[in-house]
Amino acid sequence: MALADSPDLDRPKARQILAGGREAFLELGYEGASVDEIARRAQVSKATLYNHFGDKRALFAAVVDAECRELAQRLLTIDAIEGNVEATLLTIARSLVRFTVSPFAQGMYRIAVAESQRFPEVGRTFYAAGPQLSATRLATFFAAARDRGELVVEDTELAACQFAELCRADLFHKVLFGVMEQPSLEEVDRIAEAAVRLFLATYRPAKI
Secondary structure (H helix, E strand, O other), X not given: OOOOOOOOOOOXXXXXXXXXXXXXXXXXXHHHOOXXXXXXXXXXXXXXXXXXXXXXXXHHHHHHHXXXXXXHHHHHOHHHOOOOHHHHHHHHHHHHHHHHOOHXXXXXXXXXXXXXXXXXXXXXXXXXXXXXXXXXXXXXXXXXXXXXXXXXXXXXXXXXXXXXXXXXXXXXXXXXXXXXXXXXXXXXXXXXXXXXXXXXXXXXXXXX
């Protein structure tokens, strides 16, 4: 997702502000992270912060967007394992599981849920930069796989959401509610492999 009028994040000062915002949002929430506090943590003036990001909403959007960009880049290149849809899906699933249980994704999810009623733009920003972006990339991949005869799927957008939900099974809520700490690689693989099996049981072409 490209933010409108997005700042140049390659500039050292912008990265500095981004880091301060990330830290403040995760620790204090959206409302609790005042512009004064973000500027203090970033070691810049409020004027400098506003010059780079405009306002707190734009900074929050940039923080979410920056963290989601790496995952989105993986999803842009998910057709790298050409002709092997199962192996490609497993790579995607592992990335999605790891991301959904990461401290950042968990923290931002909590903020979006807690603040979206009072600040609807917070929830919309998180949704657009996270779930919606991932679903769009997945839907594009599923459409290409369908055209190659590797999947039988009509509603690619729904299939993308279903796949993402399968990758949230078990571990996402356990981490969210503090039932467990960060899962092991074996636990991530267990969820990813099950997600791929269940997905392909529905959408893989029947063997003749």
